[in-house]
Amino acid sequence: MSTTEADYIIVGGGLTGCTLAARLHQRNPSLIIIIIEAGRDASDNPNASSPLGSFALTGSDLDWAYPSLPDATTNNRVHINNAGKALGGGSTINYAGWSRGNAADYDAWGAVVDDSRWSYAGLLPFFKKSETYFDKKANPEQHGFEGPIHIISTSASDPDRQYGLRKPLLKAWTDIGVKFNPDPVGSTEGISEYLENWRDGQRQPAQKAYGIEGITVITNTRVNRIIFSKGKEERPEASGVQLDDGRLIKAHKEVILSAGTFGTPQILLLSGIGSASALSALGIPVVHDAPEVGQNLFDHFAHFQLWKVRHPEESLAMGNPSWNKPAYFKGMPCDWVVNERVPSNVLEGAEESTQGSDSSLLKAGRCHIESTVIYAPAGIPGIPMDGTYIASSIMLLLPTSRGAVTLASALPSDLPLITSNYYSTKSDVACLIYGTRRMLQVMLETSPGKEYIEGEVAPPGQAELSPSSLDEEIEKRIRATGMSHKHAAGTAAMGKVVGSDLKVVGVGGLRVVDGSVLPVPIGGHPQATLYALAEQAAEIILNKA
Ligand SMILES: Cc1cc2nc3c(=O)[nH]c(=O)nc-3n(C[C@H](O)[C@H](O)[C@H](O)COP(=O)(O)OP(=O)(O)OC[C@H]3O[C@@H](n4cnc5c(N)ncnc54)[C@H](O)[C@@H]3O)c2cc1C
Incomplete structure (x- = not known):
């Protein structure tokens, strides 16, 4: 032929x-x-x-x-x-x-x-x-x-790929009740190592x-x-x-x-x-x-935030001169992925048409938000890669919009x-606000967060968010800056x-x-x-x- x-x-x-x-x-x-x-x-x-x-x-x-x-x-x-x-x-x-x-x-x-x-x-x-x-x-x-397809975790990819925020972040998430999940298959809930399909740093x-x-x-x-x-x-x-x-x-x-x-x-x-x-x-x-x-x-619509670190000299973020080791080029600057279930009382009343069905958000075994911290101002335009900024992402896992x-x-x-x-349904709004509150808690209220994070860097024209921000303020920020994954x-x-x-x-x-x-x-x-x-x-x- x-x-x-x-x-x-x-x-x-x-x-x-x-x-x-x-x-x-x-x-x-x-x-x-x-x-x-x-x-x-x-x-x-x-x-x-x-x-x-x-x-x-x-x-x-x-x-x-x-x-x-x-x-x-x-x-x-x-x-x-x-x-x-x-x-x-x-x-x-x-x-x-x-x-x-x-x-x-x-x-x-x-x-x-x-x-x-x-x-x-x-x-x-x-x-x-x-x-x-x-x-x-x-x-x-x-x-x-x-x-x-070869799959590898951050820590297994190279013994020299060690990030300064790895241990503090694990402690911060577990301090707010997230359990370590060593193998997120079947159930993804908890904090697990970030997995990638780079093979020795190659696509x-x-x-x-x-x-x-x-x-x-x-x-x-x-x-x-x-x-x-x-x-x-x-x-x-x-x-x-x-x-x-x-x-x-x-x-x-x-x-x-x-x-x-x-x-x-x-x-x-x-x-x-x-x-x-x-x-x-x-x-x-x-x-x-x-x-x-x-x-x-x-x-997967998501809320990205930018954070300034307190001790940039400790080589916590990309852009620091010590980040030129080959190990750091083997994957994304990230250690953990956190999958959480939004509590039923937050979801009830917010859930739309899927309620009661097999795809109900309330069904057992489902997670609604994924949180990651990336040791670089990834995805946020106009921020210098100078070793002082990191970014976080809170991603809607099961959007209903x-x-x-x-x-x-x-x-x-x-x-x-x-x-x-x-972001056009009540459950999407509720889940991302909840996820943003969890990230604010990790970064600003846990002891590792207080030690390493100076504060959130608000996008131009926006107010800084804090754990005491009102739901409406968080929602307003998400509508102004949220984007897809x-x-x-x-x-x-x-x-x-x-x-x-x-x-x-x-x-x-x-x-x-x-x-x-x-x-x-x-x-x-x-x-x-x-x-x-x-x-x-x-x-x-x-x-x-
Ligand atoms: C920047 C970026 C980052 C991402 N990061 C991740 C990640 O970290 N992890 C993850 O799991 N997923 C990630 N994804 C998503 C993932 O890559 C996609 O979900 C996946 O590639 C979709 O596969 P697909 O085969 O459906 O479509 P695609 O892989 O997009 O393939 C569709 C192909 O069809 C071709 N095509 C379209 N129209 C025509 C036409 N008329 N004639 C001929 N050819 C046509 C396109 O050029 C394309 O090559 C990312 C995606 C992007 C864009």
């Missing part, structure tokens, strides 16, 4: 696209697989291989940087949705933080789609298959030791970790739309794709969309799968009326319109747009395998979940489910 036809066409050579392609090929090398990726192969870019270089990649040519519409619920700010535009997608530009959600989060997913393959037990073999976990004494029922993009030799990869090429022909009983059947230069590529078996949370709904809509009335208004012929395409957008992705026009070259609608998902939701076999409802020969299929938020950084999703997708596709 030539490059104008294939058994499987994978649209988007990102994290899931490359993983899926590799696994399909490994299981059946006779399959002809083509990946079509809009971005370039960035293996020549030194910033794309190193932990600290990754900060230079957001806003670069490797980032789609999809702008949102002015967001009414966050002071009409425009949020930039970073997303990898390169072979490897997000796995080429992300920060490599690694975590699973709670088992209860996946069980909610499995229940929503009535398919236990997406419960924690259903996904566990694929979590294990994807990882090589650093601690060989870890529980083999939970961890894998032979997978393509492991999906295409490199899994290997895509034997697969045809077309880079720098955008897919405009899916081509349909009439199948059995007149059902539209995906038979190929049209590229931005007008070329057509034919699929003998399936077209698989892995273009990410913004790219996948855009392609579906441009191809006539979406709200019939909205498509008709843009002059796009309707193939299947699917109003849920592009809806259900969610992200939902946004949407729609089309700006029928032109594939126009970026889609993004309605973020962050770059974990957008949900816009081709399983159970609505795709079935639990990942097939697009209403047409044949078309599946979606990427972050857009998550029907509900998962309380962990998405990579681990998405590698497991792609691993399971390969099994489902080859077993012809």
Whole structure:
């Protein structure tokens, strides 16, 4: 077969696209697989291989940087949705933080789609298959030791990677009642070591970790739309794709969309799968009326704060001259991740539509906020990296606010319109205020906090926050400065747009395998979940489910 036809066409050579392609090929090398990726192969870019270089990649040519519409619920700010535009997608530009959600989060997913393959037990073999976990004494029922993605903790990465705030922070969190959790799988609650998938300080993009030799990869090429022909009983059947230069590529078996949370709904809509009335208004012929395409957008919205340290001479923050040891370049300057459950009395009355259901926030075994302290003013523009500033993040693990992705026009070259609608529900407001109070307590009221932290540095025009700040003051700050953790998902939701076999409802020969299929938020950084999703997708596709 030539490059104008294939058994499987994978649209988007990102994290899931490359993983899926590799696994399909490994299981059946006779399959002809083509990946079509809009971005370039960035293996020549030194910033794309190193932990600290990754900060230079957001806003670069490797980032789609999809702008949102002015967001009414966050002071009409425009949020930039970073997303990898390169072979490897997000796995080429992300920060490599690694975590699973709670088992209860996946069980909610499995229940929503009535398919236990997406419960924690259903996904566990694929979590294990994807990882090589650093601690060989870890529980083999939970961890894998032979997978393509190597996982390491801060302290295990290099004996010289020692941060001055490691012990004080552990004490501060445990002083306010947080328990040490040595292995945050199944239950993530507590304080645990920060895990990453840098391998000896080098990035492991999906295409490199899994290997895509034997697969045809077309880079720098955008897919405009899916081509349909009439199948059995007149059902539209995906038979190929049209590229931005007008070329057509034919699929003998399936077209698989892995273009990410913004790219996948855009392609579906441009191809006539979406709200019939909205498509008709843009002059796009309707193939299947699917109003849920592009809806259900969610992200881990977060509150970042900046802190000034008291003893900069003790080498507590990045920018101090002593931070030039190679060990400090092996990962992000961070030791701990803290996952907490917001008390029921704070959530009750704030919880919306999910109350009583399987995805209820109140269900046992769920955590609502993740707190981290980064020993650098990461993500806060205009602050010097001079060894005196650190940053904290409080992230909503299970947001109930939902946004949407729609089309700006029928032109594939126009970026889609993004309605973020962050922080628009009572439970999101309650959870982030609670999380901010916990961080204020750690930094300003514990004995290690008092010893090491001079105070919060308020953003320009904002009042400093303290434990005595009113809820309204904290909420006002969050609306003015909160931003996403770059974990957008949900816009081709399983159970609505795709079935639990990942097939697009209403047409044949078309599946979606990427972050857009998550029907509900998962309380962990998405990579681990998405590698497991792609691993399971390969099994489902080859077993012809
Ligand atoms: C800056 C940043 C930091 C992050 N940090 C972390 C982290 O520390 N930990 C973590 O777990 N997660 C992190 N993430 C999130 C994680 O990387 C993503 O959730 C993940 O990459 C999504 O995988 P995906 O396969 O769904 O999409 P992607 O990996 O984004 O892949 C989609 C691919 O499709 C391509 N594409 C889009 N449209 C088209 C089209 N029309 N034609 C052809 N190709 C197209 C894109 O160029 C892209 O390569 C981060 C993300 C970013 C952007």
